[in-house]
Amino acid sequence: xxxxxxxxxxxxxxxxxxxxxxxxxxxxxxxxxxxxxxxxxxxxxxxxxxxxxxxxxxxxxxxxxxxxxxxxxxxxxxxxxxxxxxxxxxxxxxxxxxxxxxxxxxxxxxxxxxxxxxxxxxxxxxxxxxxxxxxxxxxxxxxxxxxxxxxxxxxxxxxxxxxxxxxxxxxxxxxxxxxxxxxxxxxxxxxxxxxxxxxxxxxxxxxxxxxxxxxxxxxxxxxxxxxxxxxxxxxxxxxxxxxxxxxx
Numbered sequence: 001x002x003x004x005x006x007x008x009x010x011x012x013x014x015x016x017x018x019x020x021x022x023x024x025x026x027x028x029x030x031x032x033x034x035x036x037x038x039x040x041x042x043x044x045x046x047x048x049x050x051x052x053x054x055x056x057x058x059x060x061x062x063x064x065x066x067x068x069x070x071x072x073x074x075x076x077x078x079x080x081x082x083x084x085x086x087x088x089x090x091x092x093x094x095x096x097x098x099x100x101x102x103x104x105x106x107x108x109x110x111x112x113x114x115x116x117x118x119x120x121x122x123x124x125x126x127x128x129x130x131x132x133x134x135x136x137x138x139x140x141x142x143x144x145x146x147x148x149x150x151x152x153x154x155x156x157x158x159x160x161x162x163x164x165x166x167x168x169x170x171x172x173x174x175x176x177x178x179x180x181x182x183x184x185x186x187x188x189x190x191x192x193x194x195x196x197x198x199x200x201x202x203x204x205x206x207x208x209x210x211x212x213x214x215x216x217x218x219x220x221x222x223x224x225x226x227x228x229x230x231x232x233x234x235x236x237x238x239x240x241x242x243x244x245x246x247x248x
Contacts, residue, residue, distance in 0.1 A: 001104065001155055002032040003148055004074045004081070006067070007111040008049065009141050010035035016145040017152075025158040033148060038062075041069040050114055059115035067110070067117065071125050074108055081106035083127050085117060086140030086147070090129030093147065095173075097130070101147065102154035109147060111140035173226045175219055177210035208232065213239030 005013045017026065017033040025031040039047040043065070050060040071083060082104060091097075101107055110117070110126060122129065132143045152158055180191040194206045212235055215223045228236065 001030070001102070001151070002034070002078060002106045003109060003151065004034045004036060004078065004106070005109045005111065005144050005148070006036045006038060006070050006074065007141055007144065008037060008039065008113055009111075009139070010037050012141050013111075013144060013148075017148055020149070021158055022149050022152040025152045025155050028157055030155040030157050031152045036070050036074055038066040038070045041073065042066045053115065057115075061115050062113055062117045062121075064118045064121045067121050068125065071108070071110070078106055081108045083108045083110060083125060084147070085110040085112055085122060085126045085129045086131070086143035087112050087116065087129040088131050088134075088136050089116075090131040093130050093132050093143075093150075095150075098147070098150040099154060102151045107147075107151070109140075109144045111144050113139045173222060174211045174215045175222070177207040177214065205235070209235040209239050212236040213243065216240070217243070 007013055013033070013035050017023065022031065022033075026033060038049045042048055049062060049066045051063045053059070053061045075081065082101075084101075084107065086109065117126075130143070130147070132146050137143065180195060184191045184196065192206070194202055197203065208231075212223075212228075212232060215226075216236060216239070223236075
């Protein structure tokens with residue numbers, strides 16, 4: 001897969017894409033990340049990419065022309081691709097959306113800056129706006145790095161154990177279950193006995209119940225959107241009974 005990032009800070013994107021799972025995916029030839037700086041496509045001597053908004057108000061807006069030229073150059077360099085702009089006005093990034101991006105051969109990320117991007121360019125050349133949360137950052141580079149990391153780790157062969165991605169939080173619409181490692185006994189507590197039993201069916205059931213219960217406690221909004229089969233409903237009710245009993 002190839003991800004092209006349009007950014008005023010290419011060094012930041014390049015640095016983030018060199019480390020961890022994403023760096024390994026790039027080394028293995030599973031993911032290609034390229035950066036494009038709109039200043040390189042500005043036509044004036046000052047390489048201007050922004051201008052004051054009509055109607056007054058503080059701040060600056062990313063102007064149409066440098067971005068239009070940049071996006072077209074990116075498309076010409078690799079063919080058609082979905083153009084996604086990182087923006088607090090965008091729809092929330094979810095694991096489902098990440099999985100959709102990961103199945104594509106190519107993705108173009110436009111990093112917003114200043115007070116945003118001229119609305120006319122968004123309407124004409126951007127396919128989708130996405131947000132990583134209900135807060136405002138100084139620019140879209142951090143959000144783009146999040147997208148690259150989330151998408152990169154889903155490329156086949158990026159993770160040393162493919163099951164790791166399948167068991168992540170949100171992979172099935174739920175939060176992940178609790179995890180434990182050595183030592184078995186510590187001042188902070190004991191590892192649950194079920195995880196030491198060697199009974200894989202029982203362990204699977206326990207993990208599923210804990211994932212359902214944790215989602216119920218922490219993210220009931222996710223649970224409300226999830227489709228639960230009869231087994232999952234029974235496990236969730238069992239968790240609820242145990243949780244309430246523990247509070248008595």
